[in-house]
Amino acid sequence: MRLSKMIGRTVREIPAEAETEGHRLLIRAGIAHRVASGIYVYGHLGWRSVQKIMQILREEMDGVDGQEINMPVTAPADLWKETGRWSAVGSELARWKDRWGRDMVLAMTHEETLTDYLRSEVYSYKQLPFMLYQIQTKFRDEPRPRAGLIRTREFYMKDGYSCHLTEECMDTYYERMADAYYRVFNRAGLDVVSVSSDNGMFGGKESHEYMYLTPVGEDKLFFCDSCRYAANYEVTERQPVNQDNTPPATLQEVATPERLDIPGQAAFLGVTPKEFLKTLAYITRGHLVLVVIRGDLMVNEVKLSRILGDDAIRLATPEELQAGGFVEGFLSPLGRSERLIVDPSVTRSPNLVAGANKEGYHVMNSNFGRDYTSAEVYDIVAVVAGDPCPLCGAPLRDARGIEVGNIFKLGTRYSVNMNALVQNENGEQQPMIMGCYGIGVGRILSTVLEAYNDKDGIIWPVTVAPYLVHLTTLGVEEEVIACAEQLYQEWTKAGLEVLYDDRDLRPGVKLNDADLLGMPLRVVVSRRSLATQSLELKERGLSAAESLPLAGSQAVLYQRLEELRRQIYLKYPYLSHLS
RNA sequence: CGGGCUGUGGCGCAGUUUGGUAGCGCGCUUGAAUGGGGUUCAAGAGGCCCCGCGUUCGAAUCGCGGCAGCCCGACCA
Numbered sequence: 244m245r246l247s248k249m250i251g252r253t254v255r256e257i258p259a260e261a262e263t264e265g266h267r268l269l270i271r272a273g274i275a276h277r278v279a280s281g282i283y284v285y286g287h288l289g290w291r292s293v294q295k296i297m298q299i300l301r302e303e304m305d306g307v308d309g310q311e312i313n314m315p316v317t318a319p320a321d322l323w324k325e326t327g328r329w330s331a332v333g334s335e336l337a338r339w340k341d342r343w344g345r346d347m348v349l350a351m352t353h354e355e356t357l358t359d360y361l362r363s364e365v366y367s368y369k370q371l372p373f374m375l376y377q378i379q380t381k382f383r384d385e386p387r388p389r390a391g392l393i394r395t396r397e398f399y400m401k402d403g404y405s406c407h408l409t410e411e412c413m414d415t416y417y418e419r420m421a422d423a424y425y426r427v428f429n430r431a432g433l434d435v436v437s438v439s440s441d442n443g444m445f446g447g448k449e450s451h452e453y454m455y456l457t458p459v460g461e462d463k464l465f466f467c468d469s470c471r472y473a474a475n476y477e478v479t480e481r482q483p484v485n486q487d488n489t490p491p492a493t494l495q496e497v498a499t500p501e502r503l504d505i506p507g508q509a510a511f512l513g514v515t516p517k518e519f520l521k522t523l524a525y526i527t528r529g530h531l532v533l534v535v536i537r538g539d540l541m542v543n544e545v546k547l548s549r550i551l552g553d554d555a556i557r558l559a560t561p562e563e564l565q566a567g568g569f570v571e572g573f574l575s576p577l578g579r580s581e582r583l584i585v586d587p588s589v590t591r592s593p594n595l596v597a598g599a600n601k602e603g604y605h606v607m608n609s610n611f612g613r614d615y616t617s618a619e620v621y622d623i624v625a626v627v628a629g630d631p632c633p634l635c636g637a638p639l640r641d642a643r644g645i646e647v648g649n650i651f652k653l654g655t656r657y658s659v660n661m662n663a664l665v666q667n668e669n670g671e672q673q674p675m676i677m678g679c680y681g682i683g684v685g686r687i688l689s690t691v692l693e694a695y696n697d698k699d700g701i702i703w704p705v706t707v708a709p710y711l712v713h714l715t716t717l718g719v720e721e722e723v724i725a726c727a728e729q730l731y732q733e734w735t736k737a738g739l740e741v742l743y744d745d746r747d748l749r750p751g752v753k754l755n756d757a758d759l760l761g762m763p764l765r766v767v768v769s770r771r772s773l774a775t776q777s778l779e780l781k782e783r784g785l786s787a788a789e790s791l792p793l794a795g796s797q798a799v800l801y802q803r804l805e806e807l808r809r810q811i812y813l814k815y816p817y818l819s820h821l822s
Numbered sequence: 823c824g825g826g827c828u829g830u831g832g833c834g835c836a837g838u839u840u841g842g843u844a845g846c847g848c849g850c851u852u853g854a855a856u857g858g859g860g861u862u863c864a865a866g867a868g869g870c871c872c873c874g875c876g877u878u879c880g881a882a883u884c885g886c887g888g889c890a891g892c893c894c895g896a897c898c899a
Contacts (some may be wrong), residue, residue: 254832254834254848255834255849255860256833256835256848256849257833257834258833259828259834259835259892260828260892262892277891280892333897335897335898351898377851381899383897385897386894387893387894387896387897389893393899395899398899400899402899438871461898464896478888528890540831545897557896645899646898647899649898649899682897683898685899687899718857718858719859748860749857749859749860749861750856750857750858750859751858751860751861752860752861753858753859753860754858754859755859755860758859771858771864779858813878
């Protein structure tokens with residue numbers, strides 16, 4: 244590719260809206276261009292890199308016996324109505340009507356279409372197990388796209404779906420896929436960790452997310468350094484608080500003019516936040532639900548959503564509280580008949596100070612089981628750094644990460660709803676057990692940009708670099724141009740991916756662009772180098788350049804690129820079989 | 823959907839407080855010099871000042887109403 248003809252230029256001044264380094268590079272290097280919020284054009288270089296990522300995905304998915312297929316971007320709403328997601332999913336699902344007025348969706352994920360396909364094609368246990376995958380456009384009408392390609396509304400996703408007869412088979416394949424996922428990210432140069440996660444709208448029982456750790460990540464994670472527990476904030480469990488066996492004391496109403504509706508507020512009545520019962524009122528599907536937790540702890544609303552089976556919960560407004568007969572700041576489950584969710588921290592702590600549902604009054608010595616009760620005791624604590632690990636009790640450490648992929652055990656969530664059955668050995672109809680596996684292609688690209696750069700620009704990992712060699716002339720002498728032209732022709736003909744800077748610009752501009760665009764190898768042709776019948780070779784990311792004899796230069800380049808690939812395998816030794 | 827901010831040549835911004843012929847830098851075009859880390863000089867092109875309605879002799883500037891974008895939260899590859 245000749246830079247003089249390539250559309251998508253480099254820019255010196257970048258929009259103030261770029262928040263992360265990766266986003267700035269995305270714009271500075273012309274990798275992608277924003278059309279609308281969360282909707283991007285990939286420029287030539289960005290698209291080349293995307294294709295390389297897709298190729299890695301294909302190789303690894305084929306490596307775990309995947310079959311590539313392709314499903315349409317749009318689907319009839321009827322399929323989504325069958326699984327209940329037509330109504331369960333909010334406005335991030337883009338809906339439209341065709342000319343006949345039929346409801347349609349733009350697929351934000353493909354479980355429905357896939358399961359519909361399966362129920363017509365799969366009938367016998369002998370066909371199982373298998374995995375189908377595609378690399379295809381998804382559209383999610385995200386409320387808030389972010390940081391360039393990290394969160395977009397339209398994006399490419401590799402989504403795979405496996406089907407099994409037994410749980411054991413599912414579990415075994417899940418592990419294989421987990422390994423394949425590490426290979427994908429590692430081959431793209433990314434160090435990732437897998438964490439337990441929430442299944443969200445996908446349903447099912449177990450899932451893991453693959454996270455690239457970085458302070459600019461959107462997800463909050465917890466790690467235990469002593470037992471390797473790792474989980475998304477959304478699902479991090481809290482080790483139960485110690486049982487306090489103090490005998491229950493008598494209920495006693497006391498006047499407390501101050502309100503205590505804010506956690507951690509200065510203690511009064513001589514008690515600390517730990518000795519308070521915090522009561523929150525949430526609205527779910529139009530109904531008010533009470534939630535109680537020990538005063539020093541916070542509620543994790545994702546956990547609560549899961550328990551309530553509603554992802555649109557919210558705190559009740561002051562008006563709603565009033566309408567329900569509550570007094571803001573003095574909320575309490577005592578004497579109330581609303582549905583009540585109780586955190587274990589409350590059942591283990593006797594004699595808590597509760598609100599009195601009465602302006603200006605609290606109640607001393609409230610006890611779960613005696614003064615109020617509920618069958619719904621669930622962990623709803625928002626874990627914070629330093630809390631004990633649920634497995635071993637060591638303090639948890641927090642970090643942030645970009646989610647680049649995830650894997651789910653869906654179970655029979657879709658096969659039952661959509662009647663995707665197979666006949667087993669005994670001739671009985673049985674729903675297939677399914678797993679699904681997603682990777683965001685653009686998100687890998689933008690994560691690479693976040694991970695591989697220096698002050699001068701991008702430093703592409705060789706495996707996903709748009710081009711491998713950046714060839715540039717310095718100076719305008721005829722012999723320099725002639726030599727570069729010839730090399731460009733020869734190398735390109737030989738299959739080497741060359742980006743050729745043939746522009747008549749000052750050396751400073753060209754060298755700075757070479758750094759910014761960040762191809763793994765830079766080759767300079769100049770009068771100075773030709774004086775010794777050589778070129779100048781520099782590896783992006785290394786400071787020193789070296790002399791490269793003109794004769795046999797092509798072979799040296801191949802050799803260097805091979806070494807760069809080997810460095811990745813050296814870092815992740817288990818990948819070595821790939822070369 | 824809540825909270826904050828911003829819309830002015832392709833990009834980055836000033837001008838808006840106090841209404842009076844639309845500016846700067848980068849980039850772009852032409853010419854000349856230069857040629858190893860964003861070079862210099864000269865001459866140019868390019869703007870429904872986000873949109874609509876209003877106030878006014880006169881609106882980028884004031885008022886009202888929209889729309890779009892960004893950031894912080896609730897959602898996700």
